Amino acid sequence: MDGKLKDAMPVIERLSAAGHQAYFVGGCVRDALLGRPIGDVDIATSARPEAVMAIFPKHVPTGIRHGTVTVFVKGRSYEVTTFRTESDYDDHRRPSDVAFVDDIRTDLKRRDFTVNAMAMDADGRVIDPFGGMSDLERGVIRCVGSPDERFREDALRMVRAVRFAAELGFRIAPSTWRALRRNAGLLRHIALERVGAELDKMVRGADPDRAAALFIRSCLWRTTKTPLETNGLPACAGKVKLSGLEAGDLRWIALWAASNVSPEAAHHWMSQFAFGKKRMRAIFAPLELHAAAASIPDTREAWAALALRHGRQAAADWLDVMRALPGISPVPADRLARWSAWLADIPAFAAAELALDGTELAEAAGRKGGPWIKRTMDRLLLETAAGRLPNERRALLERALRILDNEPDGKDEP
Structure with missing residues (x-):
């Protein structure tokens, strides 16, 4: 048995000792059977939430209305959920009515896909009422019961079907795929933040190229709560091999660079993914650079100005993507090398990295502070980046004073 399951065994044992049924369920069972690394360990039990809290003094009632209690054992946390059925889903996402039951098979019936609808007891015996093990062997993602019903209950399951198929290298069962295409429009009910979390797992996953192709073929990208620019994304299909890049934001940069979607439209769409400002900047600064790269002359000064505008990391990330995927580069390989x-x-990417600061400049020039300092420092920064000026205090000061000779009164230009 996997180490993570062994670590969680005391939870199963304590529930069982108190007279309750308890099983490992969902993704941890699937991954254990596939021999894959296990992420979170989820446990289902016949014990009602109040009984679970009584058995485990250290707990948090994280989803008490739906029967979920997070318990803490030996410094680790586990979600323990009471067997339940669900009905009357609100907005094609959350069940409004939950009823606790005593049978694990009834609980498994509410789950999304057969490969996720299995349970395992403490002895490693698998309860598989819907053919999940057979689908694992055949490499199939198939809904439990009616796929139309499953997708109407929770429209996010359509995106998850694509993610599981790509991550596991499985195919989507024809009936499940047809239902996904029929119900794609329901995705508009799901917060783009939730969709974005699934897409991020796909892009960072084992086969991002297949994930992107399936997401495009399914037309799900057109039906999100905030629709993406029409016909923009399919342009990237077949152009990129995201798996050739490390599993990080370089893949997002490559995906958008290969599409016909403008950086502005892509940013508007992804801004609702709740990635945070820092991460969004890391993705879109290289894309802004990408949009401008083809139009600049092949000179060190032009490239330095562009790199300074977007930052060292953005320039480096863009170059990494273009070298890895030359088919989407707007400039030839020899230019990328230069x-x-x-x-x-480039020795400095900000005025603060220069060997001369504004205070020293003002003192040497005999002037009061003002916007002229920033303008002069920016000139020094560009000339240093362009290789015309060393980042040395004396050389910088001499050049700054020559620049200021054209502004003897210190007034700003109109």
Whole structure:
């Protein structure tokens, strides 16, 4: 038995000792049977929530209305959920009516896909009422029961079907795929933040190229709560091999760079993914650079100005993506090589990194502070980045004073 399941065994044992049924359920069972690394360990039990809380003094009633209690054993946390049925789903996402039951098979019946609708007891015996083990062997993602019903209950399951198929290398059963296409429009009821979390797992997953292809073929990208620019995303199909990039935001950069979607439209769509400002900047600064790269002359100064505008990391990430996927690069390989060398040679990307600061400049120039300082420092920064000026205090000061000779009264330009 997997180490994570062994670590969680005391939870099963304590529930059983108190006279309740208890099983490992869902993804941890699926991954254990496939020999894959296990993520979260979920446990289902016949014990009612109040009984679970009585058995485990250290607990948090994280989803008490739906029967879920997070318990703590030996410093680890586990979600323990009472066997239940669900009905009357609100907005094609959350069940409004939950009833606790005593039979694990009834509980498994409410789950999304057969490969996730299995339970395992403490002895490793698998309860599989819907053919999940057979679907694992055949490599199939198939809904439990009616796929139309499953997707109407929770429209996010359509995106999860695509993710599981790509991550596990499985195919989607024809009946499940047809139902997914029929019900794609229901995705507009799901918060884009939830859809984004699934898409992020796909892009960072084992086969992001297949995930992207399935997401595009399903037309789910058109039916999200905030629709993406029409016909923009399919342009990337077949152009990129995201799996050739490390499993991080370089893949997002490559995906959008290969599409016909404008950076503005992509940013508007992804801004609802709740990625945070820092991460969004890390993705879209390289894309803004990408949009401008083809139009600049092949000179060190032009490249330095573009790199300074977007930042060292953005420039480096963009170059990494273009070198890995030359088919989507707006400039030839020899130019990428030159720009990479020039980037490595830029000594400063901010005025604060120069060997001269604004206070020293004002004192040497005999002027009061003002916008002229920033303007002059920016000139020094560009000339340093362009390789025309060393990042040395004396050289910087001499050049700054020459620049200021054209502004003897210190007034700002109109």
